[in-house]
Amino acid sequence: MTTIPPEKLIDGKAFAEGLRKQIAAEVQVLRDQHGIQPGLAVVMVGEDPASDVYVRSKCKQTGECGMLSVERRLPADTSENELLLLVEALNKDPAIHGILVQLPLPRHINADRVLNTIVPEKDVDGFHPVNVGLLSTGGQALVPCTPLGCSLLLKDRLGDMSGMNAVVIGRSNIVGKPMAQLLLKENCTVTLAHSRTRDLPAVVKAADIVVAAVGIPEMVKGEWIKDGATVIDVGINRLPGSAEGKSRLVGDVETAEAAKHAAGITPVPGGVGPMTIACLLRNTLTACKRLHGLED
Numbered sequence: 396m397t398t399i400p401p402e403k404l405i406d407g408k409a410f411a412e413g414l415r416k417q418i419a420a421e422v423q424v425l426r427d428q429h430g431i432q433p434g435l436a437v438v439m440v441g442e443d444p445a446s447d448v449y450v451r452s453k454c455k456q457t458g459e460c461g462m463l464s465v466e467r468r469l470p471a472d473t474s475e476n477e478l479l480l481l482v483e484a485l486n487k488d489p490a491i492h493g494i495l496v497q498l499p500l501p502r503h504i505n506a507d508r509v510l511n512t513i514v515p516e517k518d519v520d521g522f523h524p525v526n527v528g529l530l531s532t533g534g535q536a537l538v539p540c541t542p543l544g545c546s547l548l549l550k551d552r553l554g555d556m557s558g559m560n561a562v563v564i565g566r567s568n569i570v571g572k573p574m575a576q577l578l579l580k581e582n583c584t585v586t587l588a589h590s591r592t593r594d595l596p597a598v599v600k601a602a603d604i605v606v607a608a609v610g611i612p613e614m615v616k617g618e619w620i621k622d623g624a625t626v627i628d629v630g631i632n633r634l635p636g637s638a639e640g641k642s643r644l645v646g647d648v649e650t651a652e653a654a655k656h657a658a659g660i661t662p663v664p665g666g667v668g669p670m671t672i673a674c675l676l677r678n679t680l681t682a683c684k685r686l687h688g689l690e691d
C-alpha cells in the first residue's frame with residue numbers, strides 16, 4: 396500500500412467504522428423503542444470470487460449492526476425468471492427493508508430487468524429509475540452507496556463545497572452520474588469527464604475536487620492534480636503482484652505522486668471501498684425508517 400502523509404490521508408476505513416457504530420446505536424434505539432429490526436437481503440448469483448468477498452463482508456457487517464441479515468446464494472445457471480421470483484418474494488417480505496442484488500450478474504440475466512423489479516422503497520443500492528430520478532430532482536432518494544460514501548468523506552474533509560470546481564472521471568450509472576448529482580447538490584461546479592473528454596489533464600488540473608471512477612489502474616497521473624486539491628479514488632484494480640502469486644490492489648490514481656500535490660487523498664485499499672458497505676447499512680436503516688413512517 397502506498398504511504399500517504401497522515402495529514403493528507405482521508406481514511407475511509409476509520410470513517411466507515413465510526414459510521415457503523417452510529418448505525419448500530421440507531422438500530423438499537425429502533426429495536427428498543429419501536430420493536431423494529433431492519434432487515435437486509437443480499438442476493439448473489441454465481442461464484443465470482445471478488446463478489447464472494449464483498450457479499451460476505453456485507454452480511455457480516457449487517458449482523459454486527461444488529462440488523463437481520465438474509466443471504467441468498469443462487470447457482471450460476473439460475474434463470475432470470477427464478478431470480479425475478481426471488482426478488483418479488485423479498486419485495487413482499489415485511490421483515491426485509493433492503494434488497495441488494497450483487498453485481499455483476501451472469502451474462503444470461505438482464506441486470507436492468509432484475510434491478511428494476513426491486514421496489515424503489517427497498518432499493519438500497521439506489522439503482523432503480525425512481526431513485527435515480529428522485530436524486531436528480533432533489534427528492535427523497537435512496538442514493539447509490541459508493542457515491543454516497545465519497546460524498547460523506549468529502550463533506551467531512553471540506554465542509555462547505557459551494558463554488559468549488561469538481562471533476563468526476565467516469566460516467567457509469569453506479570458511480571459517475573450519481574456522484575455528479577451529489578456534488579451539484581453541494582453547489583459545486585461539476586464536470587463529468589469520460590473517455591471522449593478532450594485534454595483530461597487540463598480538466599483535472601482545474602479541479603478542487605477530483606473523483607476518479609474509471610476502472611483503469613493509475614490512469615490519473617499525479618502531475619495532473621492541482622496543488623491543494625482533494626482526491627477521491629474509487630478504483631479497485633487487482634494487479635498480479637509478487638513472485639508468491641499474491642495480487643495487489645491499486646486505484647485509478649497514481650497515489651504517491653498525487654499525494655505530493657493534493658491536500659487530501661483516499662488510499663486504495665482502505666478508502667472508498669469500506670464506505671460502500673457502511674453506506675449500504677445506512678441506506679437499509681433509512682429504508683426501514685421510511686417504510687415504517689418514521690423520521691429519517
Ligand SMILES: Nc1nc2c(c(=O)[nH]1)N[C@@H](CN(C=O)c1ccc(C(=O)N[C@@H](CCC(=O)O)C(=O)O)cc1)CN2
Nearest residue numbers: 449496497498499520540664665666667668669671672
Ligand atoms: N449491487 C452492487 N454490486 C456492486 C457494488 C454495489 O455498490 N452494489 N459495488 C461493487 C463492489 N462492492 C460492493 O458490492 C465493493 C467493492 C469494494 C469494497 C471494499 O471494501 N474494498 C476494499 C478492498 C477489498 C479487497 O481486498 O478486495 C477496500 O477498498 O479497502 C467493498 C464493496 C461491485 N458490485
